[in-house]
Amino acid sequence: MSGSPLAARLAAVRNQVADAAREAGRDPDGITTIVVTKFQPVSLIRELAELGVRDVGENRHQEAQAKARELESLGLRWHFVGQLQRKKARQVRAYASGIHSVDRVELVDVLASDEASVDCFVQVNLTDDPGRGGATGDDVLRVAEAAQAAPGLRLRGLMAVAPLGEEPGAAFDRVREMSERVVADVAPGASDLSIGMSGDFREAVHAGATHLRIGTAITGNRPAPA
Numbered sequence: 516m517s518g519s520p521l522a523a524r525l526a527a528v529r530n531q532v533a534d535a536a537r538e539a540g541r542d543p544d545g546i547t548t549i550v551v552t553k554f555q556p557v558s559l560i561r562e563l564a565e566l567g568v569r570d571v572g573e574n575r576h577q578e579a580q581a582k583a584r585e586l587e588s589l590g591l592r593w594h595f596v597g598q599l600q601r602k603k604a605r606q607v608r609a610y611a612s613g614i615h616s617v618d619r620v621e622l623v624d625v626l627a628s629d630e631a632s633v634d635c636f637v638q639v640n641l642t643d644d645p646g647r648g649g650a651t652g653d654d655v656l657r658v659a660e661a662a663q664a665a666p667g668l669r670l671r672g673l674m675a676v677a678p679l680g681e682e683p684g685a686a687f688d689r690v691r692e693m694s695e696r697v698v699a700d701v702a703p704g705a706s707d708l709s710i711g712m713s714g715d716f717r718e719a720v721h722a723g724a725t726h727l728r729i730g731t732a733i734t735g736n737r738p739a740p741a
């Protein structure tokens with residue numbers, strides 16, 4: 516198993532994350548790598564679990580729910596990273612340990628609960644396209660405020676995807692500025708940053724990422740969506 520291409524890619528990414536952390540003067544243990552397994556078969560997720568992966572990410576509710584059910588005995592932490600529909604939000608809560616795409620107060624209202632807390636991140640949209648998901652401007656603070664006040668949600672910080680056509684380090688610096696405002700004005704403990712994907716995780720580590728969401732650099736190419 517340890518000789519498989521998947522094992523080799525996972526080991527290479529882990530080394531690169533650790534190297535980037537050291538370069539940035541950070542402790543690699545402060546960085547959680549979430550392996551994004553969207554469109555990948557459960558067999559691949561089982562192999563990842565055997566290789567020691569504990570955190571996996573998915574972006575579509577039905578697929579995530581089915582995989583989480585089938586693989587329940589593995590004790591993985593499921594992170595939901597895709598756009599979240601209001602009517603699906605409570606169902607996502609049931610299997611997710613982290614929801615990275617909370618981008619409007621309406622979702623916070625649906626996710627609030629007396630049940631055990633779920634970690635959440637307020638997603639920031641760094642593009643000019645409102646269809647991309649994520650809050651912008653002062654709405655980031657409003658959503659964070661709602662999440663901070665809601666029972667059953669533990670606000671961890673902000674999440675973002677670096678836009679095409681912008682240097683990722685510059686994009687991540689914009690997220691960090693917003694994060695500093697959230698921490699100063701709304702939620703002192705919510706300083707985590709879910710930033711960095713296959714193409715830009717090194718820049719994200721330098722910018723202070725606490726959670727990386729890495730797909731293809733570890734899994735290889737994704738099969739076409741079902």
Ligand SMILES: *Cc1c(COP(=O)(O)O)cnc(C)c1O
Nearest residue numbers: 551574596712713728729730731
């Ligand atoms: C697919 C996806 C990722 C992983 O992307 P890769 O480029 O394969 O690393 C990370 N974050 C989100 C929100 C995604 O949808």
